[in-house]
Amino acid sequence: MLQPRIRPICNSYRSLFSSVTRRYVSRQEQPLQASTVTRDATVTTTTSAPPTRKAAGAFQMQNYKPRTPGVRHLKRPINDHLWKGKPYAKLTYAKIGHGKGGRNNTGRITMRHRGGGVRRRIRTVDFKRDEPGKHIVERIEYDPNRSAHLALVENVATQRKSYIIAAEGMRAGDTIESFRAGIPRSLLASMGGVMDPGMLAAKTAFRGNCLPMKMVPMGTQVFNVGSTTNKGAVFCRSAGTHATVIAKNDVNGIIRDVTVRLQSGEVRRVSAEACATIGVASNPHWQFRQLGKAGRSRLLNIRPTVRGLAMNAADHAHGGGRGKSKGNVNPVSIWGTPVSFDIPPFQPFCRPLTDPQTGQRWLQDSPKTQPQQARCSGESAQPRQAQEHQLDCCAPLALCTLSMHQTMYITEIYLHVEVQLYSFPLLASCQYWELFWHVQLK
Numbered sequence: 001m002l003q004p005r006i007r008p009i010c011n012s013y014r015s016l017f018s019s020v021t022r023r024y025v026s027r028q029e030q031p032l033q034a035s036t037v038t039r040d041a042t043v044t045t046t047t048s049a050p051p052t053r054k055a056a057g058a059f060q061m062q063n064y065k066p067r068t069p070g071v072r073h074l075k076r077p078i079n080d081h082l083w084k085g086k087p088y089a090k091l092t093y094a095k096i097g098h099g100k101g102g103r104n105n106t107g108r109i110t111m112r113h114r115g116g117g118v119r120r121r122i123r124t125v126d127f128k129r130d131e132p133g134k135h136i137v138e139r140i141e142y143d144p145n146r147s148a149h150l151a152l153v154e155n156v157a158t159q160r161k162s163y164i165i166a167a168e169g170m171r172a173g174d175t176i177e178s179f180r181a182g183i184p185r186s187l188l189a190s191m192g193g194v195m196d197p198g199m200l201a202a203k204t205a206f207r208g209n210c211l212p213m214k215m216v217p218m219g220t221q222v223f224n225v226g227s228t229t230n231k232g233a234v235f236c237r238s239a240g241t242h243a244t245v246i247a248k249n250d251v252n253g254i255i256r257d258v259t260v261r262l263q264s265g266e267v268r269r270v271s272a273e274a275c276a277t278i279g280v281a282s283n284p285h286w287q288f289r290q291l292g293k294a295g296r297s298r299l300l301n302i303r304p305t306v307r308g309l310a311m312n313a314a315d316h317a318h319g320g321g322r323g324k325s326k327g328n329v330n331p332v333s334i335w336g337t338p339v340s341f342d343i344p345p346f347q348p349f350c351r352p353l354t355d356p357q358t359g360q361r362w363l364q365d366s367p368k369t370q371p372q373q374a375r376c377s378g379e380s381a382q383p384r385q386a387q388e389h390q391l392d393c394c395a396p397l398a399l400c401t402l403s404m405h406q407t408m409y410i411t412e413i414y415l416h417v418e419v420q421l422y423s424f425p426l427l428a429s430c431q432y433w434e435l436f437w438h439v440q441l442k
Helices: 004-017 185-190 197-204 284-288 294-299 367-377 424-429
Strands: 025-028 033-037 042-046 061-064 075-077 092-094 121-123 133-141 150-155 161-165 175-178 210-212 221-223 233-235 243-251 254-261 267-271 275-278 397-402 407-413 416-420 433-435
Touching: 075 284, 133 161, 175 210, 185 197, 233 275
Parallel strands: none
Antiparallel strands: 025 061, 033 042, 061 075, 092 121, 133 150, 133 175, 150 161, 210 275, 221 243, 221 275, 243 254, 254 267, 397 407, 397 433, 407 416
16 A cells, blocks of 8 residues: 555656556568559569567568457458548448348348347449549548458549449559440550550559450459459459459450459359459458457357257257267258268269250261361261260260260270270370269269
């Protein structure tokens, strides 16, 4: 207990220590090299870390001093450029109703582990970006409804504001443009009135610009990728996602469709008029965040996930019983669906020579393909007639369809493979061939 005679001394020292700030937040980052690409040259700038920060990793994360157990493991990405105020009210509406709790229009739960959370407003995001002309980025905002950040842009001509998914590296004051409506006359005049693909890519393929897929250069990273014409983006919309353009289907000088590779490795073919934004979706370090405590999950509208073993017998197939025991049953979901399958090895499948619906043959000789057939096989233009019997789908046969409308039958008996009608050198000389397989599940 403090005595009255030393209280004046404590008050004097209290004023001295009040000038010293107490640090609750510590940021850990490593000096990064930011590369800015311009039309003329590439300028590389190196940002040095402030003396109060420590170089700990290859990306920037914000740690907190463990004043409480809830902030001991709390980690967040550093986003000092985000807007500190409220969103643009005219482009938002309140999120209300029992849909916030994962219910449908009849009140039944259709999405589990949803409910609660703080109040939030839905931002109306423009995924089509059909409006042409230059847009100025006013600010970069945080969106509680998605992992990526939003950019509030304003059209220079119409003064119309809209929200778009921000690209990584986009900052306030940047100028972006959409070319989905076509190429402006001013841009065409700057190229001398000639449509040069290389010059066009050098003037349009910039970060944040929206282009149709046919105008995106090969090997470019894009996000907000659409699938069909006159529709909005459906792929690569979350934080840090992107796709890569790997091929274009050019038929007589007209690009029909474009092939892109997603981050998962999946290869998809989209329309040539589908939209795509140059760059990578913003907030790429979002996946490394740590909430630190269960209460933050509840604030994010996420309810707990309970194991089926801990439920009652009436709630789950694994529930009930004495102790930790689910019984001598195979693991199933809460709806009784098995979670594992015993998949046998692959078995060959053979389709019949005729279509069961139309009655026509699958492999029809076309007069347009006969010259190509003769050049590929080295034989006459008339192909050999295939066997006229109907194939049994249960027989261990494999039907290979060649590009020149020829057939080859491979009869597999144990480990012996017998080839009829043609030999392996002819198969090796063909550029494209397709083998049909069938997987039978128990």
